[in-house]
Amino acid sequence: MSSENFPFEIEDLEAGLAKQLMECFTGEMTGFVRVGPKKYFFPQKYKEEAAKIYNMPIKPDDVFVTSYPRSGTTWSQELVWMVANDLDYEKSNAIPLTERYPFLEFSICVHPENKKKFVEENSHSKENLELLEAVTQPGTDQLAVAPSPRFIKSHMPLSLLPPTLLDTAKMVYVARDPRDVAVSFYHLNKVMRTQGYTGDFKTYWNYFIQDLHHWAPYFEHLKEAWEKRDHPNMLFLFYEELSKDLPTYVRRVAKFFGKEYSDEEIDRLCNHLSIESFKNNKSVNYDVMKILGIMIPSDQAFIRKGKAGGWRDYFDDEMTQQAEKWIADNLKDTDLRFPHLNH
Numbered sequence: 001m002s003s004e005n006f007p008f009e010i011e012d013l014e015a016g017l018a019k020q021l022m023e024c025f026t027g028e029m030t031g032f033v034r035v036g037p038k039k040y041f042f043p044q045k046y047k048e049e050a051a052k053i054y055n056m057p058i059k060p061d062d063v064f065v066t067s068y069p070r071s072g073t074t075w076s077q078e079l080v081w082m083v084a085n086d087l088d089y090e091k092s093n094a095i096p097l098t099e100r101y102p103f104l105e106f107s108i109c110v111h112p113e114n115k116k117k118f119v120e121e122n123s124h125s126k127e128n129l130e131l132l133e134a135v136t137q138p139g140t141d142q143l144a145v146a147p148s149p150r151f152i153k154s155h156m157p158l159s160l161l162p163p164t165l166l167d168t169a170k171m172v173y174v175a176r177d178p179r180d181v182a183v184s185f186y187h188l189n190k191v192m193r194t195q196g197y198t199g200d201f202k203t204y205w206n207y208f209i210q211d212l213h214h215w216a217p218y219f220e221h222l223k224e225a226w227e228k229r230d231h232p233n234m235l236f237l238f239y240e241e242l243s244k245d246l247p248t249y250v251r252r253v254a255k256f257f258g259k260e261y262s263d264e265e266i267d268r269l270c271n272h273l274s275i276e277s278f279k280n281n282k283s284v285n286y287d288v289m290k291i292l293g294i295m296i297p298s299d300q301a302f303i304r305k306g307k308a309g310g311w312r313d314y315f316d317d318e319m320t321q322q323a324e325k326w327i328a329d330n331l332k333d334t335d336l337r338f339p340h341l342n343h
């Protein structure tokens with residue numbers, strides 16, 4: 001990769017630590033990298049995509065929905081898409097969210113050995129093989145031929161996305177209490193074969209707070225977006241606010257996209273966006289991952305409980321105190337505050 005068009009250093013994670021991680025994150029078989037001064041953590045395949053993502057051409061009508069994983073991305077994606085597309089229920093039901101929103105960097109999580117396995121397992125079906133190619137193709141390639149306006153899902157922090165992005169296109173960023181994020185991501189890491197996590201939650205949490213996890217460090221990720229929250233092209237949302245008062249935030253999203261909807265339309269949309277509807281909505285529940293065998297079928301799937309504060313069932317006293325301290329330490333140098341916490 002040329003260093004001219006990518007300004008950050010990409011360092012391999014120390015071999016011993018990488019080996020230890022790959023023993024419990026069995027979806028990665030080569031190793032991991034840390035990127036730039038904030039040391040963003042990725043599987044090694046990021047090296048192939050870093051410059052392509054950083055330099056991807058941005059169009060003024062692009063819409064990015066970004067977040068740290070498991071922060072309510074899917075929920076926000078559907079909300080944003082519906083609001084921006086004049087509440088087109090028919091199209092929303094007919095076209096899966098994964099097709100409406102290429103996932104910019106998913107391909108970095110698909111290790112070549114896993115890809116080979118997925119191809120073999122799906123070789124009985126031409127349709128599956130085509131689907132597999134489509135979802136594992138680098139997002140930049142998918143987007144290069146996607147019609148406008150393009151809706152883009154990414155978990156990349158702002159600093160690793162094109163520097164002109166916010167001055168050109170709109171972004172909705174969603175943040176969530178990191179304890180709920182960790183519980184939710186832990187469950188997903190167990191069922192996604194691209195991650196293949198085999199350990200327990202406590203071990204997972206310890207890697208998470210040491211920033212030894214995909215897209216970490218969590219707080220740097222949030223802070224980068226938070227610093228841009230007053231940019232006219234940035235809308236910063238919290239999962240907990242959506243949970244508490246969805247209609248207010250649907251209106252806020254509508255305003256951001258210059259749309260106006262009646263109270264009845266907002267009510268209907270909130271119904272469509274409820275966790276109950278989502279669980280039964282084939283268009284948003286990432287069925288494609290199960291169809292292709294990338295995700296092991298489980299009740300703990302993509303759309304899971306959809307509650308704020310569920311972390312309490314997973315944290316013992318020691319972890320609770322550790323989490324409080326970790327959150328407080330990371331909020332010392334910023335005015336970022338979670339609206340649901342009494343900081």
Ligand code: A3P
Pocket residue numbers: 067068069070071072073074075180183184185187273274275276278302303304305306307310
């Ligand atoms: P839980 O695992 O805590 O239930 P992402 O889309 O960023 O991966 O985030 C997934 C989290 O958002 C999961 O959290 C999922 O259940 C929750 N979620 C998805 N759709 C939701 C909805 N309509 N309402 C509330 N939460 C939702």
